[in-house]
Amino acid sequence: MKKSSAWWIRIPVIFFIILGLTEFFIDSGHLPAIMTYPEVGYFMLFVLLLLIGIELILNSIENVMFQTLSKEAQERYLLARDKKWEWPWAKNLLHKLWGSKPIAEEGEIILDHNYDGIQELDNNLPPWWTYLFYATAIFAVIYLLRYEVFNGENQIEEYEKNVAEAQIAIEAYKKTATDLVDANTVEQLTDEADIKAGQAIFQANCVACHMPDGGGGIGPNLTDDNWILGGGIKNIFHTVSEGGRAGKGMIAWKQSLKPKEIAQVSSYVITLHGTTPANPKAPEGDRWEEK
Numbered sequence: 001m002k003k004s005s006a007w008w009i010r011i012p013v014i015f016f017i018i019l020g021l022t023e024f025f026i027d028s029g030h031l032p033a034i035m036t037y038p039e040v041g042y043f044m045l046f047v048l049l050l051l052i053g054i055e056l057i058l059n060s061i062e063n064v065m066f067q068t069l070s071k072e073a074q075e076r077y078l079l080a081r082d083k084k085w086e087w088p089w090a091k092n093l094l095h096k097l098w099g100s101k102p103i104a105e106e107g108e109i110i111l112d113h114n115y116d117g118i119q120e121l122d123n124n125l126p127p128w129w130t131y132l133f134y135a136t137a138i139f140a141v142i143y144l145l146r147y148e149v150f151n152g153e154n155q156i157e158e159y160e161k162n163v164a165e166a167q168i169a170i171e172a173y174k175k176t177a178t179d180l181v182d183a184n185t186v187e188q189l190t191d192e193a194d195i196k197a198g199q200a201i202f203q204a205n206c207v208a209c210h211m212p213d214g215g216g217g218i219g220p221n222l223t224d225d226n227w228i229l230g231g232g233i234k235n236i237f238h239t240v241s242e243g244g245r246a247g248k249g250m251i252a253w254k255q256s257l258k259p260k261e262i263a264q265v266s267s268y269v270i271t272l273h274g275t276t277p278a279n280p281k282a283p284e285g286d287r288w289e290e291k
Helices: 007-025 038-067 071-081 088-098 103-109 127-149 155-176 192-205 232-242 259-271
Strands: 110-115 118-121
Touching (some): 103 110, 192 259, 232 259
16 A cells, blocks of 8 residues: 555645636636636635545544554554655666666776775766767757758748748738728728718718719819829728828828728729719819729
8 A cells, every 4th residue: 555645735736626627617707717706616615625524534434444453454554555655667767867876886986086085986977968968969960951051941031931921911911801901902892881881971071072972062073084182992092091182182081980981982982983963073183094
């Protein structure tokens, strides 16, 4: 019979294992389950008392059974219980890796050196140190061939490659994240829901200057082929976002509208091209042709 772990080790280990499982299976958000749900605290208190009770019962049974044994049996029981538990394979592995001789055999490797009674042992290098040295030498050869002979990627090249991959991922994400679009990444929206949303934004913010039908008033006509700051979705998005000509142009709407909303209203403005407004304003700017 081997001596088991002390109760003061067993109880906390089992208790915290059960506590960890409880936290794993109970969704309590950012707070521990024991703080979120009071009943969990009561349950863990019950578990702790139960573990203590089991230990007391087991110790009582052990004491009762011990008293029923004969004196010789009690001695054998105590000897078996107090026997030091070892892992033979781990002990043998440690001995092989360390490679030292037992104290009883050290006389075989004592050198002639004697300094005031201090003698020196002619120990070999520990095998673990030797194996580690060989491993580092092999690693050095592989490293040399990989990076110096076959021109493997160094840290700077790996960094630049990772940055390029991240940039591609960012650009792909921007195409699907509509609120992150800008004048360089915006694409014309053709979905009916986006066009209706753009029309609602236009009617709420733009009719005072461009008229409800886009024919122009204070602002230019949006239905003809001429554009002051360029046509196309990217130019229109930039004009709406950043504003028109300094001092006399349209205000910058980026403070009031989200990028997605600017893309929607810009796409709606494009749909006004070629329509016939009631009172069209004379063309302004240069004729625009999509390249």
